[in-house]
Amino acid sequence: MSDAPWLTVRRGTAPLVVSIPHTGTELAGLDERFVSPWLARRDTDWWIEKLYDFAEDLDATVVRTAISRSIIDVNRDPSGASLYPGRATTELCPTITFDGDPLYKPGQAPDASEVAARRAAWFDPYHAALEAEIVRLRALHPKIVLYDCHSIRSTLPLLFDGQLPVFNLGTNGGKSTDPVLQENVVAIMAATGWSWVLDGRFKGGWITRHHGRPADGVHALQMELANRGYIREPEGKGVQSNWPVPYDRDFAAPMRATLTDIFKAALAWAGS
Structure with missing residues (x-):
């Protein structure tokens, strides 16, 4: 466990690090x-x-922050440079939602000095924790997998056209992982019958791009x-009366089964 109350590190010994950067709700x-x-x-x-709570049963290492992405997004380039040039996106410390709604009351958005302070308080420690676990596990295994977990509403006109595929695997155009591991995960997604894409709108954020170093035995996937793949997602952008919907373990079971297969395939590949 981490010394920081907002940062949870569950240490395992399997060659798999699971990053959970955007489930935090603390403001x-x-x-x-x-x-x-x-x-x-x-x-x-x-x-x-x-x-993804099955990850512990597979002895994976799990790193998670409780801080909301609206405070600071630990999957953005800390320099402020866009990871998707020419496409709409939110900032390191977002000032709008994915629907384009202003997050802050007038005059309340963070200035540059506050952004820097938030980075030092939460962004840098999160990545230091990830790197420490990567180094620890690389000492045990010749290659490891870093798997970065995300979800997003199916329809967000500000960010993408139409309806997003259910599975969006990002490998930074193949730069963050070995092609065999990538192909193994693609095969599992394709076999589900759900829609999927490789390196589509979401090619991998800062976590995947920064920590994925195949030449050093660190293979990152986002x-x-x-x-809609795991919860009963309402239509539209969601309002306070219907969002978020409760988690239904039975509804999520098919997705959990697929994700378990992906983790087992990653572990088998890492151990090959």
């Missing part, structure tokens, strides 16, 4: 500066920690799941 005491606390939490990757 660091800044609730009153947001238009509303609910709006500040709307873009949370809801229930991903429940969906999985962005459309919400």
Whole structure:
């Protein structure tokens, strides 16, 4: 476990690190500066920690932050440079939601010095924890897999056209992982009958791009799941009366089974 109350590190010995960067809902005491606390939490990757809770049974290492992505997004380039040039995206410390709604009340958005302070408080420690676990496991295994867990609403016109595929696997154009591991995961996605894409709209964020070093035995994957694949997602952008929906373990069971297969395939590949 981490010494920081907002950072959870569950250490395993298998060659798999599971990153859960966007399930946090803590607003660091800044609730009153947001238009509303609910709006500040709307873009949370809801229930991903429940969906992937089988990871511990596989002896994976799990790193998770409780801080909301609206405070700081640990999957963005810390320099502020866009990971998707020419496409709409949110900032290191977001000022709008995925629907384009302002997050902060007038005059309450963080300035550059506050962004830097938030980075030092939460962004840097999260990545230091990831790197420490990578180094620890690389001392035990010749190669390991870093799997970055995400989810997002199926329809978000600001970010992408139409409806997002259920599975969105990102490998930074093949740069963050071995092609055999990539092909193994693609085969599992394809066999489900659900829609999927490789390196589509979401090619992998900072976690995948920064920590994925195949030449050093660190192979990173980002999985962005459309919400409809594991929860009863309402139509539209979601309002306070219907979002988030409760987690239904039975509804999520088919997705959990597929994700378990992906983890087992990753472990088998890492041990080959």
